[in-house]
Amino acid sequence: MPNTCRRFVFAGVLIAAIGVAACSHDGSRSEASASAATTSQASASQNSAAAAKPAESAPPASQTGGFDGAKAYDQVAKIVSFGPRPPGSEGIHHVQDYIHGQLQSFGCTVDEDDFHASTPTGSIAMKNIIAKTPGTGQGIILLLTHYDSLGSVPNFVGAEDSASSTGVMLEMARLLCGKKQANAVWIAFLDGEEAIIDWDKDNDHTYGSRELSASLAVSGDLKRVKAAILADMIGQYGLEIPRESNSTRWLVDLIWKTAAHLGYQNIFVSREAGYSDDHEPFLARGVPTVDLIDYDGYQQPKYWHTAEDTLDKVSPRSIAIVGHVILESVAELQKKFH
Numbered sequence: 001m002p003n004t005c006r007r008f009v010f011a012g013v014l015i016a017a018i019g020v021a022a023c024s025h026d027g028s029r030s031e032a033s034a035s036a037a038t039t040s041q042a043s044a045s046q047n048s049a050a051a052a053k054p055a056e057s058a059p060p061a062s063q064t065g066g067f068d069g070a071k072a073y074d075q076v077a078k079i080v081s082f083g084p085r086p087p088g089s090e091g092i093h094h095v096q097d098y099i100h101g102q103l104q105s106f107g108c109t110v111d112e113d114d115f116h117a118s119t120p121t122g123s124i125a126m127k128n129i130i131a132k133t134p135g136t137g138q139g140i141i142l143l144l145t146h147y148d149s150l151g152s153v154p155n156f157v158g159a160e161d162s163a164s165s166t167g168v169m170l171e172m173a174r175l176l177c178g179k180k181q182a183n184a185v186w187i188a189f190l191d192g193e194e195a196i197i198d199w200d201k202d203n204d205h206t207y208g209s210r211e212l213s214a215s216l217a218v219s220g221d222l223k224r225v226k227a228a229i230l231a232d233m234i235g236q237y238g239l240e241i242p243r244e245s246n247s248t249r250w251l252v253d254l255i256w257k258t259a260a261h262l263g264y265q266n267i268f269v270s271r272e273a274g275y276s277d278d279h280e281p282f283l284a285r286g287v288p289t290v291d292l293i294d295y296d297g298y299q300q301p302k303y304w305h306t307a308e309d310t311l312d313k314v315s316p317r318s319i320a321i322v323g324h325v326i327l328e329s330v331a332e333l334q335k336k337f338h
């Protein structure tokens with residue numbers, strides 16, 4: 001995930017240009033190639049992390065609206081076990097097969113969008129994977145996560161960034177696929193969020209979300225999207241999600257109201273912070289979109305975009321709570337757009 005740039009939004013016009021002054025992006029370390037780490041090295045370190053019991057456990061699913069935090073955490077562990085998964089790598093191919101297989105086993109209709117991204121290191125094959133649940137009407141509620149990991153840091157397996165949100169969305173698919181509701185729910189697993197070389201140069205980021213938003217615009221489906229909810233880095237201990245300031249206000253309000261109603265005011269906090277992330281291509285095309293992200297907490301222990309982003313940094317309780325809030329917010333959106 002994303003850049004630390006604070007962005008300004010003027011009268012609803014999103015400034016899409018990159019390279020705003022005063023950005024600091026620690027992730028711009030670019031000395032290593034995308035596949036610097038071997039899968040076996042990463043797997044060895046992951047296995048030791050996976051063996052450790054998490055310091056917090058997920059509440060029973062009955063306390064989180066049916067969202068099973070333990071299952072979501074197991075998905076996070078599984079994603080991490082494949083090792084580094086930068087775009088075009090062997091690791092990400094395994095993860096793609098795994099996500100696809102899981103979605104099929106949940107009864108989802110699964111679409112894959114294979115595309116070639118033009119990056120500073122040349123063309124890279126990428127893949128968005130979209131699980132589709134049926135709707136009785138024309139509307140779509142879109143859930144988003146990226147699943148690639150940063151390739152420029154050796155041994156980076158991205159447990160928090162981005163396995164945590166990928167695990168949440170897989171569990172969401174388990175719950176929602178096969179359920180016919182007023183609005184279809186599409187759950188998109190996006191490739192290529194991370195910079196290949198440098199986030200702040202050459203539009204080198206958010207390849208998957210730019211591709212999906214463009215392809216949905218071409219197909220005409222984008223007009224059907226009532227709301228989009230992006231999750232990114234939402235699994236850490238001591239989670240605090242600020243109101244992301246570029247996000248669509250009414251949608252932020254709906255989610256924060258839902259979270260407060262469920263008693264999670266200490267996690268969905270009232271302070272604001274703005275980030276550049278996969279929500280921006282959708283906002284730029286007029287889709288009401290929110291980014292659920294705790295960048296600051298992740299930054300505090302300084303393990304963001306380091307090889308220290310391992311499974312032991314992910315709390316089953318945090319992902320259970322975020323899953324609960326997203327699930328209930330989808331239900332609120334179903335009512336709102338019935």
Ligand SMILES: [Zn+2]
Nearest residue numbers: 001002161194
């Ligand atoms: Zn990242």
